[in-house]
């Protein structure tokens with residue numbers, strides 16, 4: 001029974017679904033050269049939705065022919081040629097900046113339509129793609145940015161990430177899902193892949209089988225943020241790396257065939273898992289995979305929030321990785337290129353993106369570490385950042401995002417800079433800002449989440465304002481932050497946060513963190 005059969009018989013499909021049955025999203029790649037030649041006016045408005053499959057969103061004002069463009073980077077690993085290509089694309093075709101996203105992708109803004117075919121060619125040459133970086137398809141596979149070099153990983157997840165990425169990428173069997181679909185594969189014991197906020201997550205686990213300790217994964221399904229957030233729930237299965245694709249295919253097939261296609265708001269896997277219950281979902285997975293061992297021992301021991309600042313030894317003796325702060329994830333192409341060149345000069349050219357919107361240079365030999373760290377670029381992008389700027393994140397916001405209600409990146413930077421000057425704490429506080437309920441900046445898992453909205457003044461004027469949420473974490477069972485009463489005008493938000501944090505400082509014990517971290 002295929003999803004086309006299930007849903008074509010159902011006259012309650014939403015508009016996007018009806019369009020997706022008429023034309024596969026990936027076919028947009030055949031149309032883009034024609035549109036690029038004939039100009040933006042040649043694109044019928046009903047075709048805009050398909051551009052998402054090419055990782056593109058038409059940007060406001062919609063008549064300018066400019067696009068937001070996202071490039072996938074599975075588990076955040078870039079080689080030198082890829083990093084250079086990304087820097088050059090930023091410099092040559094858009095505003096000269098790159099945004100590191102919370103899914104380890106790189107995002108550009110205001111990319112002109114006419115340059116898209118040549119950009120795609122340049123990305124293809126270095127084995128990168130924008131395909132399915134948006135749209136109702138498997139998004140970038142996130143995971144441990146230290147995969148393969150991490151003293152805190154149970155095993156190297158690079159081959160598994162690569163296998164899953166290749167299996168789903170541009171696979172026509174899975175290019176029409178009910179909505180976006182997010183996979184995390186991680187074996188770092190501090191949950192670097194943020195398992196619980198993904199649709200499907202593989203987390204480190206062990207099991208004794210036939211008297212031998214076997215390394216593998218536990219599986220979580222149905223997590224996601226936005227207006228109604230859910231933490232992913234665990235299936236009672238143990239999966240060895242060679243069976244990950246089989247399990248991922250089964251979970252994705254269930255989502256494709258039974259996920260909701262009537263309302264876009266309820267089309268995420270989390271609603272199907274919540275409605276069926278985890279036991280029924282597990283039964284259905286096992287019907288597709290055949291028997292799997294039951295769960296073994298969970299090897300997650302804490303949560304690192306996705307932060308890796310400083311220089312640290314790798315699991316390879318004599319090599320080090322260097323975690324760099326990129327404030328709110330925005331970096332000029334020139335700076336990105338300079339960091340890529342340093343990675344090549346002192347290491348092997350590899351560069352890694354982190355879901356906390358930062359960068360890592362891996363594979364630096366002991367004898368090169370000091371010389372690398374004396375480079376001027378680290379004055380701008382420190383490896384030991386100030387506590388508020390270093391631990392702040394922000395989504396795209398109203399500069400470039402069509403859905404944003406407020407500014408985010410500049411506002412978050414301004415707030416963090418003030419807090420760094422006026423509040424001294426002995427622990428970092430993670431503050432994440434988002435410009436609407438979609439929570440691309442993951443405000444739900446922040447110590448302090450800030451969400452933008454519009455507020456009407458007494459004079460009926462609409463002004464930017466924010467709501468505050470406190471106490472989010474993925475430590476232990478995970479806990480989304482909770483909303484504080486009140487809405488705060490943008491002009492007052494940093495005053496309020498300063499007072500709030502000074503109160504926290506006064507009341508807290510030495511070394512006590514905002515939340516378990």
Ligand code: SF4
Nearest residue numbers: 395401404435436440
């Ligand atoms: Fe845009 Fe909202 Fe996502 Fe921010 S959270 S990038 S404002 S959709």
